[in-house]
Amino acid sequence: MKAEDIKCAASVCAGVIGYSYALKFAMVGLEVWAQNRTEESSARAKGRVEESLSSLVKNGVYTEDEAKEVAGRIHYTTSIAEAVKEAQFIQESSAEHYDVKWQIVDEIEAAAAPDAIIASSTSGLLVTEIAKNAKHPERFCGGHPYNPPHLIPLVEITRGEKTSEETVECAKAFYQKLGMEPVVLKKEALGFICNRLQMALYREVANLVMSGVCTVEDADKAVTFGPGIRWGIMGPSLVFELGGGAGGVSGLMNHLHDSTTLWLQDMADWKEFPAEWADIAQKGVDEELAHRPAEVGNTPETLAEWRDKMLIEELKLHHKL
Ligand SMILES: NC(=O)c1ccc[n+]([C@@H]2O[C@H](COP(=O)([O-])OP(=O)(O)OC[C@H]3O[C@@H](n4cnc5c(N)ncnc54)[C@H](O)[C@@H]3O)[C@@H](O)[C@H]2O)c1
Known part of the structure; x- marks a missing residue:
């Protein structure tokens, strides 16, 4: 299969991630089938597509007519067979359990x-494990998105032991055609790249808060208006390349070596989050939300709306929308 041959895509299990992938496929002109188990969850997926499209209209990405055209390319069904029969690319977004994934893969392949x-x-x-009963494991790979995939460009492609090179190349080219930024992992790794990076940072957030250095709100503020604002433009190694001046990243790492060694020795190296962190984090976030002005979102719903509006602006800067 070649990416240019893909004209029809299916999003199987169109929940939070699956509806957004269906929308992303439709945004680049593909015919799309979105599958859910019940009429009720199908209606929920359709509602989510409409809401996201109306946010794209509100933020100047589409006119009303263009949004209607995008929506018109998505067909909803409760049958996996109907969803996949004409699709050249199938995105599976079922619940995160092997037994569910095995059953869904069986139904897709049939x-x-x-x-x-x-x-x-x-x-x-693990992709190898999800595809272990597959009749054609060579055409199976991981395509891990970040929520919501119709707005976040990153997709991490993983191969299982039997995934063919052709499949990886096709998936990569296909996601690029969607305007996404695929990164192919050289080997399977739990949590892939970005969840590991996010959790490494979040472990230290928990450590700083629990050892009384700062509040949850201040840690969020520090990331948002400090490194985070740069990370939206370039990755940490490029940031340090500039930070190192003429010496580049190697100069910076050498220059700061003794100091970073002291910091690293003082930082958390926990192998699991402390049990009490979930409640501390929630309390901190509730306080932070209570301090936020309404215009930047101060409830989970308005915060998500504001995030999407800001993401759209950021994506425009990256020429991704
Ligand atoms: N939510 C995120 O931020 C996020 C980000 C990246 C990847 N993912 C991954 O995407 C996948 C879907 O996650 P989600 O957040 O969209 O979940 P979700 O609960 O919103 O959707 C899951 C879908 O699977 C279906 N499903 C659940 N149990 C089933 C069963 N027994 N048989 C058949 N279908 C079943 C549901 O009907 C629903 O359509 C998971 O593998 C998850 O790890 C999630």
């Missing part, structure tokens, strides 16, 4: 063309 690519949205299960 109706899909033998060369259709199947990509799993799994956040951390």
